[in-house]
Amino acid sequence: MKYNFNEIEAKWQKFWAENQTFKADNTSDKPKYYVLDMFPYPSGAGLHVGHPLGYIASDIYARYKRHKGFNVLHPMGYDSFGLPAEQYAIQTGQHPDKTTKENIARYREQLDKIGFSFDWSREVRTSNPEYYKWTQWIFIQLFNSWYNKDTDKAENISTLVSKFKTEGNTTVNAVCDDDVVAFSAIEWNAFSEEEQQKILLQYRLTYLAETEVNWCPQLGTVLANDEIVNGVSERGGYPVVRKKMKQWSMRISAYAERLLQGLEKIDWPEPLKEIQRNWIGKSVGATVRFKVQGLKSKEENDSTLNVKPETLNSKNFIEVFTTRPDTIFGVSFMTLAPEHELVEKITTPEQKSEVEAYVEATSKRSERERMADVKTISGVFTGAYAEHPFTKEPIPIWIGDYVLTGYGTGAVMAVPCGDQRDFDFAKHFNIPIPNIFESTTTPPLEGLGEDSAFAEKEGFVLKNSDFLNGLNYKQATKKVIDELEKIGQGNGKINYRLRDAVFSRQRYWGEPFPVYYVNGLPQMIDTEHLPIRLPEVEKYLPTETGEPPLGNATEWAWDTVNNKIVSNSLCHAEPVEASHKGIYPLELNTMPGWAGSSWYFNRYMDAGNTSEFASQKALNYWKDVDLYIGGSEHATGHLLYARFWQKFLFDQGLLPVDEFAKKLINQGMILGESAFIHRVLCKYSQHNKLERKVNEAPIPCLVSSNLVKEINKLINSLSNDNKLSQEIKQNIAVGSGYVSGLVYVHDYLKNDDNQFENDFTILKSILSEDDIEIININYKIYERVKERLLKSNQGLALIINSIGFYNIHVDVSLVDISNNLDIEKFRKHPLYEEYSDAEFVLDNGEISSVSSPSGRLGGAYIVGREVEKMSKSKYNVVNPDDICTDYGADTLRMYEMFLGPLEQAKPWNTAGITGVHNFLKKLWKLYVDDNGLKVTDAEPSKDNLKSLHKTIKKAEEDIENFSFNTTVSTFMICVNELTAQKCISRAILEPLAVLISPYAPHIAEELWHQLGNKESIATALFPVFDEKHLVESTKTYPISFNGKMRFKLDLPLDMSKDEIEKVVMAHEKTQQQLDGRTPKKIIVVPGKIVNIVG
RNA sequence: GCUCGAGUGGUGGAAUUGGUAGACACGUUGGACUUAAAAUCCAAUGGCCAGCAACGGCCGUGCGGGUUCAAGUCCCGCCUCGAGUACCA
Incomplete structure (x- = not known):
């Protein structure tokens, strides 16, 4: 009986499916184990052999754990909302739902062939209304929550409202917008409902706010920070500009510290944790407020207002964040980002034109340019001065593009002796560089802070620093923060790089928000009416008025009386009380791709549940993912957002654990081995009576990879051979790597009565027989090319300038395991029609053409190889289906x-x-x-x-x-x-x-x-x-001399050290090795090794 | 620039605590079977040297040092490649 794998595999795949062999039970006496793969986006291209790598690994582990007696949950699903389906829809008018379903069917077919032990009864699709119902539901939970820093968790918004009612907001310790205004309980109760709602939006964990977003005009949507790579969009590589828009955001910054701390208790790859740490970007320091000289705020003039100091900042103070408050006496200037809101206000009339020109110039430079150009120092003095909080000395205020609006406060206190960028800036503009460091090491550190900045936190005490003199970094930092707090001009602060995540997308194919607007204020739809289904639209493009694609929907308004979606025509955007019928416009944005993937692992635990996102029973049984396998490219996207939602739902008491995956493994990418054919590319000049021009012609003459290598090698070695004269070397090297160089050598060898007689002799002496053969083959190629060229030019006179090789990707399916190209198949392949009559120069120099296929002569066409990412355009994609069929x-x-x-x-x-x-x-x-x-x-x-x-x-x-x-x-x-x-x-x-x-x-x-x-x-x-069964009685000992194994010897394992030594020393090979020398030392490690030194 | 990770035959890669470097495969070469090819099986295969053969010898884990009886493995210094990140105050 033969191993008929096709039959066997089909049979058992059917058996497993019919018997639901891998269906996991939510109750069991066995211990649970949850193995998860990152679910795929079902793209139209289908799977290549790289995709299943992680799935195979996880499947092996899942099956292994079942054998080990675990109740294993091993589900699979699809992250089925996304851009490609939508773009396809824009081009073809096909509903994304249709293409998505087709793609999923194809994925499923491919996956099934590989024999995975998935429990398909738990499949999820993020684009299914039954699924996104709960994504919408979680969104509403976030809307109804705020982050209480005192309890360090998210709480229901009602607890905030009751605080406001009794205490106002001054005692509330919440994560909220920067610009909240202080109010008392009395004031709160006097606010209108609308005003109250506006204030609450500043506290909610998902909030609607006018924010500066990354707008990608080509994609017609905003992007989150993690969707931008090197200043352009991750998908498509389109430019991104900053733009102010009203958008939903997620207050992930509330969880910055917990997201950071949580990394300590999960077994994830260290590099991935590092990426998340950097992304969160915690820095400890202080904020310092510098008074701007000559500027007074309204509040200061009106002493009756009870205002929190924090709210003063943008008025008459410049607030900075620094990690080195201890260096405050080293400040010699301040720098604002050109976009800083105070720039306009403080600039003196004399400096006005210069400053405006600079601001204008920076705004024109793209983010990308600014990042690429780190070396150039630029900036302008505003003419204004700030006041040092302690010395009260005036400090010049500059603007410079090395200060970024997006980080900290967009302003820095510059300490040139302690920061390299400040130092460079000061040096460039001749600003004083006072030194405040005194070395404490022996020998003393040379010129710290004088010739270049001294950025270390150790090895010094402060000088020229008033009350900080003689203190080290730690002492001074503490002291200065105390002092700053005393005078109300600063306090200790921890700053995070992590920004709140923009949650709106101007797209069609995503989760609709369960939100409608009354007087421009967002209202949540009651959870009992979910899901809010995506409306049908005619076109998937933004509307003519620039609204998102959902603006095209005709049925997209919320009837608050009947609780259903109704036609837009019934809707009054800004209703007059008397006339409106309780029908309001629905949100036109949709949720981003990461919404659905931020909680799907919890859904698998109880995928069919229609009354909850998952039952508490199921959640408490499966708890978390024991093993999660997927790519590291999701480090700052999915993996961070999912941790955030997990922690939020945990705070709500909805989940038993606050980290969703105990262990994570990043599988590596499987790369493709691209194949290349080498086509001749010929440059020639043509001249008739009137003109002379240089042309480039691709010649359908394909040269075997080995030959190309040999030819290039020979040209290289000849053109670098010092024995040959400069003239001939130059002639050979003309366009190094080109056929013509060797043609020259060929002619030269043929024709011995030339002027370089010396070179002729040398050439004869250095060329081997093989070299001569290469030269002859090369000449043959040249002749063919010439013939082709003459034919296509109808015999016009021409001169061949150079002949080179041009690499062309060839479909890897046309190449066999020894890198031989299947010439017959290649000629017939629709992709390569232009080569149907091509000539192939085989590796033995034979030429295979249509009229005389000479494969029989023993020559082969060998392709070149290179490792690259698998992609359609490189023709190096290997389809797992083919492998399953063949092997x-x-x-x-x-x-x-x-x-x-x-x-x-x-x-x-x-x-x-x-x-x-x-x-x-x-x-x-x-x-x-x-x-x-x-x-x-x-x-x-x-x-x-x-x-x-x-x-x-x-x-x-x-x-x-x-x-x-x-x-x-x-x-x-x-x-x-x-x-x-x-x-x-x-x-x-x-x-x-x-x-x-x-x-x-x-x-x-x-x-x-x-x-x-x-x-x-x-x-x-x-x-x-x-x-x-593994217990042995003897061991084959390696006998080594000075650490090098020389021979082996079988000895009983129970032999003592001394006995081993005796036997080994007595051995004839030992004596042979020693050759009469007496060993200095003999090392015997029983059961391991014998080493004789001497 | 910074932070990680990695450099081992022609190739992918083994070598778990310092203890026989190159497991297991691919590829290549030779042989058997076959009219032939495929498939299969057998043998050789890190480099260099020596030899009719047998038995051998020397060198070898990116480079240079060090520790040790013994280093791919540990320590110091460098080089190269890959990944991530980047004016983060």
């Missing part, structure tokens, strides 16, 4: 693991797959021969048991360490050994099938059933390792 899913699964460590990026090479495929065939043959099953109940031999138990031990250790590649080789060794031992014992082969089943489940299941088992192998327990 089977088990082979695919094992090979993907065998390629290398899971976390590492590695190139796919289809050639290597025969190795694991042969292994599976060998495994098959261990159980089955031509007469069927050959396994018997024969007693296993000692060797059999040893091989098995060695494998159990190693396989278990490796799986636990996620070292899947080494497990595969362990299996290979085991099967090689058992084959050599001719093992047919059931006691060995039955457990072996279980060992292998996580990796190659189909063949394992088939063999398991052939062995007579009725239940699925998935229910079998993992074999138990028994040390006793």
Whole structure:
């Protein structure tokens, strides 16, 4: 019986599906284990072999855990809202829902072929109303919450309202907008309902605010910070500009500290944690308020107002954030970002034109330019002065584009002796650089703060710093903050880089907000009326008036009486009490891509629930993800937002844990091996009586990769050969790497009566026979090119200037495992029509053309190879379906693991797959021969048991360490050994099938059933390792001399140190090695090694 | 610039606490079977040197030092590549 993998795999895939073998139960006596993959966006291109890598790893682990007696939850779903479907819809008018469903069907088909043990009964799709109902629901929960810093958690907005009613907002310690105005309880109660709502928006965890956003005109939408890479959009690479818009935002900044602290207790890759830490960007320091000389605020003039000091900042003070308040006596100027709101106010008339020109110039530079140009120092003096909080000295105020609006307060106190950028700025504009550092080290640190900035926090005490003199960094920081607080001009502060996340997108294909507007104020729809379904639209583009695509919907208004979506025509945007019928416009934005993916892992626990996002029972049973596998590119997106929502829902008492994934592994990318053909590119000049012009012509003449390499090598070595004269070297090198150089050599060798006689002799002497052959082949190429060229130019006179090679991607399916191009297939391939009559210069110099295909002559066309990302445009995509058809899913699964460590990026090479495929065939043959099953109940031999138990031990250790590649080789060794031992014992082969089943489940299941088992192998327990089978009586000792192994010696393991030494010393090879010398020292480590020094 | 990570045969990669470097595969070469090809099986395969052969010798984990009986592994200094991040006050 042959190993018919196609039949076997189809059979068991059907069996598993029909029997719901992998359906997880929400109640069980077994311990739970939750293995999760990052769910995919179902793109139209389908899967390539790189995509399933993580799924295979997680599937192996899930299956392994089932064998180990766990109740395993291993679900899969689709992140099915997103841009590509929408853009396709814009182009074709196809409803995104339709294309999404088609893509999902294709994904499912591909996934099913690989034999995953997913519990498909729990599938989720973020674009399903039954799912996004709960995404909308969570949004409403966020809207109804505020962050209380005193209790350090999110609370219902009602607790805030009751505080306002009794105490006003001055005692409230909340995370809120920067510009909240202080009010008393009496004032609060006197506010109108509308005013109260506006204030509450400044506290809610999701809030509507006029914010400066990243607007991408090409995509017609705003983007979150994590969707921008190097100043352009992550998708498409379009420019991004800053723009003020009314947008929903998520107050993720409230959770900055907890998101940072939480990293300590989760087992995620260190680099990924580091990325999140940097993104959160915590810095500890102080805010300091500098009075601007000659500026008075309204509040200051009106002493009757009771105003919190914090609200004064933008009026007559410049507020800065600094991590080094201790250096405050080193301040010699201040710098504002050009966009700072005070710039206009404080600039003196004399400086006005200069400042305006500078502000104008910076605003024209894109974010990207500004980032790229770090070296140039630029800035302008405003003419204004601030007052030092302690010395009361005037401090000049400058503006400079090295200060960013987006970080801190957009203003810095410049301490040139302590910060390199301040130093450079001061030096450039001749601003004094007072030094405040005194070295405390021996020898003293040279010129700290004088020649360049001294940015260290150790090795100094302060001088010239009034009450801080003699203090070190730590002491001074504490003291100065105390003093600043005393005079009301500063306080200690922790600053985070993490910004609130913009949550609105001007898109169609996303979750609609459950929000309608009354008088421009947002109102939540009651949760009982969810989901608010996406309306149908004619066009998926923004409207002519610039509204988001939902502005095209005709049925998009909320009827608050009947609680349903109704036609827009009934709606009154700003209703007059008397005339409106309780019908209001609905929100036109949709939610961003990360909304649905921020909580899906919780939905899997109870996917079908229609009354809750998941039941408390299910949530408390599964709790969190034990193992999460996915790419590291989601570090600052999905993985941060998901942690944020998890913590919020935890605060609400809706979830049992505040981190959703205990362990995370980033799988590496599988790269493609692109193939190249080398086409000749010819430059020639043509001249008739009137003109002379240089042309470039691609010639359908393709040269084998090996030849190209040889030719290039030869040209290189000749043009660098010092024995040859400068003239000939130059002639060879003309356009180094070109055929013409060697043509020159060829002509030169033919024609011996020339002026460089000396070179002729040298050439003859340095060229080997092989070199001459290359030169001749090269000449042949040249002749063909010339012929082609003359033909296409109707015999016009021309001069060939140079002939080069141009690399063209060729579809990898046309190339075999030895890099041979299938010339016949290539000619017929629709992509390569222009080469249907091409000539192929094979690696042996033969030419294969349509009229004389000379494949038989032993030559082959070898393609060039290069490792690149897999992509359609590079024709290096390998489809898992093809692999499954040709080799089977088990082979695919094992090979993907065998390629290398899971976390590492590695190139796919289809050639290597025969190795694991042969292994599976060998495994098959261990159980089955031509007469069927050959396994018997024969007693296993000692060797059999040893091989098995060695494998159990190693396989278990490796799986636990996620070292899947080494497990595969362990299996290979085991099967090689058992084959050599001719093992047919059931006691060995039955457990072996279980060992292998996580990796190659189909063949394992088939063999398991052939062995007579009725239940699925998935229910079998993992074999138990028994040390006793590995106990040895002898050890092959490596005998080394000065640390280098020279020979081996079998000795009993129970032999004592002295005895070993005696036996080894007496050995004839030892004497031979020593060659009469007396050893200085003999190291014997029993059971390990013997080392003789001497 | 900063922060991580990595450099091992022709290739992918092994080597868990310092203890036989190159497991397991691919590829290549040779052989068997075959009319032939594919498939399969067997053998060789880090480099250099020596030899008819057998038995060998020397060098080798990016480079230079160090610790140790013993270093791919530990320490110091450098080089190269990759990833992330970047005027963060």
